[in-house]
Amino acid sequence: MSNRSALVITLLASILAACTTRGTPGREATFVECTNGIDDDQDGLLDCAEATCGAHCEDGPGGADAGLPRDAGPRADARITCNALLDVVFVIDVSTSMREEAERLRTGVESIWNAAHALTSNTQFGLVVFVDDAVAVNGCGAFTSIASLQSELMRWRDFCGTNRSPSSDLQNTDCAENSLDALHLAATTCPWRAGATRVIVHVTDDTFAERPQVLSESVAVEHTYAEVASELVSRELRVGAFAVPGVGEPCGAGSSPDVGRGFHAPFGSMPSLPMQTRGRAYDLRAVRSGTLDMAASITELLADEYCTLF
Structure with missing residues (x-):
């Protein structure tokens, strides 16, 4: 294969990747992706079962609410020092x-x-x-x-x-x-x-x-x-x-x-x-x-x- 052909194939692959709306395997990470009840990346793991969704899930990946949207606010370790209001x-x-x-x-x-x-x-x-x-x-x-x-x-x-x-x-x-x-x-x-x-x-x-x-x-x-x-x-x-x-x-x-x-x-x-x-x-x-x-x-x-x- 010529260098020119290889370059064309690489460019086509990049365009296809940019146009797709599907996530990559094992990569549900945003709040919407982790709480929409859809296996966005089609890897068999739904929402909170994904390791990358821990920040959006009450018990982290695989916890008591795996597969469910976060329903109880930030996790316990998200507590901050506040102004007591x-x-x-x-x-x-x-x-x-x-x-x-x-x-x-x-x-x-x-x-x-x-x-x-x-x-x-x-x-x-x-x-x-x-x-x-x-x-x-x-x-x-x-x-x-x-x-x-x-x-x-x-x-x-x-x-x-x-x-x-x-x-x-x-x-x-x-x-x-x-x-x-x-x-x-x-x-x-x-x-x-x-x-x-x-x-x-x-x-x-x-x-x-x-x-x-x-x-x-x-x-x-x-x-x-x-x-x-x-x-x-x-x-x-x-x-x-x-x-x-x-x-x-x-x-x-x-x-x-x-x-x-x-x-x-x-x-x-x-x-x-x-x-x-x-x-x-x-x-x-x-x-x-x-x-x-x-x-x-x-x-x-x-x-x-x-x-x-x-």
Whole structure:
């Protein structure tokens, strides 16, 4: 073979390698490659079973969660020296079907509060509520006591029975609720402090809509999923989402075909919000059946995430 022919073959091989989107054997290494449930390099090892995915997996390659996306934030050895700040904001769906969850949160918030303050006395809690539109309660200012937070949660628990939206007071006539605008409001309005571990606890039992869709024929959604994800990630806000996977529960307008997208599953080509923000997704049906304790899960989330790298 001439030197010219060898050069042509080498160049063709380089072009083909550059054009392929498949990884090389044994080389799943990025966050997306290690958490997408796909054997990208087709070497028989999936996600956390790959040695190169250790940084993205709770127990490292071959550990207890091998083959699963990372679901518990940074590993224990990712703890850093922090400024002893912890910011927590509840973003709660207060539509008619959510009264039980609002009550569970009200009764469990004392243990959550005490556990957070055991991590650091420099902890603050805020609250955002939503149906078709959203309200940052008291401008999302920090509550000064357990009693004041419990009282506010009781007020919104009772509000669930009105079938109205908290800002416009318009009647809620469809299944989807406005998680996106509520999360965007929390991300951009709440007083997140520099150096703090920042956690959003999001609770909803239905799906959401994107701009330019309109909810209940009256409320225009203001943001897209990608915009909300960008705000959450850029502000290093971890999302612990209590949501329902799969088909939604019946509501007055029927039921939503897929309420888990964006929380338990990707939204289109984009990873879920808990996945993008290194948070967690919890099955709200397990909470309702009594097999998952909401307050204990939130307490564990805060303990796991406190003082860890985002």
